Amino acid sequence: MSVPANTAASGGDPVEILGAGDMSRALTRIGHEILERNHGAEHLVLLGIPTRGVPLARRLAAGLARVEPGLDAGALVGDLDVTMYRDDLAHQPTRSVGATALPAGGLDGKVVVLVDDVLFSGRTIRAALDAISDLGRPRAVQLAVLVDRGHRQLPIRADFVGKNLPTSAGERVRVLLSETDGRDAVLLEGARR
């Protein structure tokens, strides 16, 4: 989930960092890296973090199914809502609670790959790790993100990154996906004041 540092909508038009083709290639590459690292898709579970991690996890799973014959994409993908595990609930307007849906096999003994759109402070991922520990005991947890924009506040790093994007804290990274926003793109906003 992208957690923007709230800037006023200051000057500078949004700059397109990734287009639809770039995004598709990045996801294909991440899919291959996941398979390579884990020696196939056995025991693999992809958990998307709402909002935009969910369609990204679905796309990654569909990509894995194209590469690995006999793999059921629907059976290895799930959603992980982390709202109730966040540490900033008291400092934000009330967030609506989303749904968590796990694959039928649960998480015990699996390799969980968390999927999110933007990695920023790392706090969403910390919340996700807490949520996972209440749901089961995976053998390992890995992290796949479309954009790593830096500015980590916790010792967390991604295993699979679509695009490393050095940003200033005042900038805002927006990921658009055709499922939620009508088109695929990664935009950098408020680039220059």
Add this chain to the structure above:
Amino acid sequence: MKHLLSAGDLDRAQAVTILDTAAAMAATQERQIKKLPTLRGRTVVNLFFEDSTRTRISFETAAKRLSADVINFSAKGSSVSKGESLKDTAQTLQAMGADAVVIRHHASGAPHRLAHAGWTAGAVVNAGDGTHQHPTQALLDAYTLRRHLVGLRGGTDPVGHDLAGLHVAIVGDVLHSRVARSNVQLLHTLGARVTLVAPPTLVPVGVESWTADVSYHLDDVLDQGPDAVMMLRVQRERMGGGGFFPSPWEYTRGYGLDARRLARLPEHAIVMHPGPMNRGLEISADAADADRSVVVEQVANGVAVRMAVLYLVLAGQEQPTVDGQIGASA
């Protein structure tokens, strides 16, 4: 949402948000680890001036499942029996740092007074006041109705839906029932049609202004094929000298739900009761234990709905401060 005082304060979108949040909370209660860290460090005070078992336990369970600290305060055995006023009690709780106060009071309007008098900065949740309101009961009833009668019917929670098109009969002691008042308002807001069924002596004055039809004949209403029948408890403790109906036997004959009346309901219709039930008076054992009776499920849903309400009043606000006091800032 700062407080929850009356079902009438909620608009359709707010009510649907609470039901959707309750659905998310209910999903977490099917796990092995039911506790969530969401309200860690927050304090919820259950301030009960009137006897209650299920509502207090339900709120206590809900708060604990969200990791809040819970302080139970009942008027019996407290300084209230020494004559302490609501104001002094509230200020004491404020000094102890209560983030939310769940209040049940025998006087209608006490939660409103507590919320707006400036005695406490915490959120106030009405857990039943006099014969006025019991909004969380109405919400859990609406949640139960939605699960059973909307969408896939009993399968998954139909997130985002209201109760448009449903017909609900609320039967019995409407006069003394805060549950009926809250339900009439909330179910109307959510698009359902409500018919109140009661003997003329147990229909409140001014019922014409309510958003519900009124009937004195249970059998006629059952023949209309309602989607749900909600039986109300005959509140004998509020009836003083009596005189509302000639005898319990006659009340049961006119307004009790028994096997014969159960058989007249449509196939899909459910039977509800807010509890505690007077078996043999307003509901027979056959009806209370029938497959279509959802009374036990209502209790389970109550925890999920109260978790949702506590989450929505507590999770999104800054630490409360009262003007002129040193607030418990983060």
